[in-house]
């Protein structure tokens with residue numbers, strides 16, 4: 001197949017994804033559910049952060065998760081330990097989630113949760129810093145995670161995903177000292193790609209820094225609920 005043909009196919013896939021994502025976004029807005037998409041390299045700590053976050057929020061909000069991995073149900077099992085429902089998508093050959101995965105997962109998860117009854121839908125994407133950057137999932141917030149173990153130049157090496165994300169969470173701060181993590185260098189790398197991007201530093205193992213992140217998320221969920229109230233009253 002010649003390159004122009006390949007480019008054409010890729011453009012069509014992205015267009016189809018974006019159209020479905022816009023439909024999902026409209027549906028989430030009508031349902032008043034705040035949707036957050038979490039992206040990072042494999043092993044950065046998405047599941048650990050989300051398990052902690054969901055456990056903290058379930059008394060206050062109706063929360064559920066859709067989690068993507070190439071294989072296994074492991075992360076859904078771990079996320080359910082928070083007390084909230086979690087639906088696993090196994091993508092098999094695919095290195096990212098697309099909007100059709102979310103659409104199908106919402107239907108398939110109906111026995112576990114109904115999206116229209118949620119305040120917060122969490123999407124844990126497949127661990128990948130490249131493919132995940134191209135696909136809109138209809139989310140309100142995209143969160144990119146980077147850990148103290150990965151190297152302070154990751155934002156410079158993978159700028160697209162950092163630029164496309166709304167906020168950044170630096171994970172595994174409990175082991176930062178042993179790794180001689182250069183806090184200033186990581187902040188400078190993030191700022192070089194996306195100046196002024198809000199950054200949270202946390203340890204999901206010890207709970208260090210989690211209050212500020214959870215408070216930020218609660219404010220965003222509450223903002224969306226406030227926006228939706230007049231429309232729902234119509």
Ligand SMILES: Nc1nc2c(ncn2[C@@H]2O[C@H](COP(=O)(O)OP(=O)(O)OP(=O)(O)O)[C@@H](O)[C@H]2O)c(=O)[nH]1
Nearest residue numbers: 041042043044045046047048127172175203204205
């Ligand atoms: N020390 C420390 N380890 C952590 C922390 N968060 C996660 N880990 C560990 O890092 C490893 C990977 O964590 P996961 O939560 O599975 O990472 P993930 O990003 O969900 O990984 P994938 O879903 O495979 O992409 C596990 O061994 C976790 O226990 C943390 O805050 N501190």
Ligand SMILES: [Mg+2]
Nearest residue numbers: 046047075124
């Ligand atoms: Mg995970």
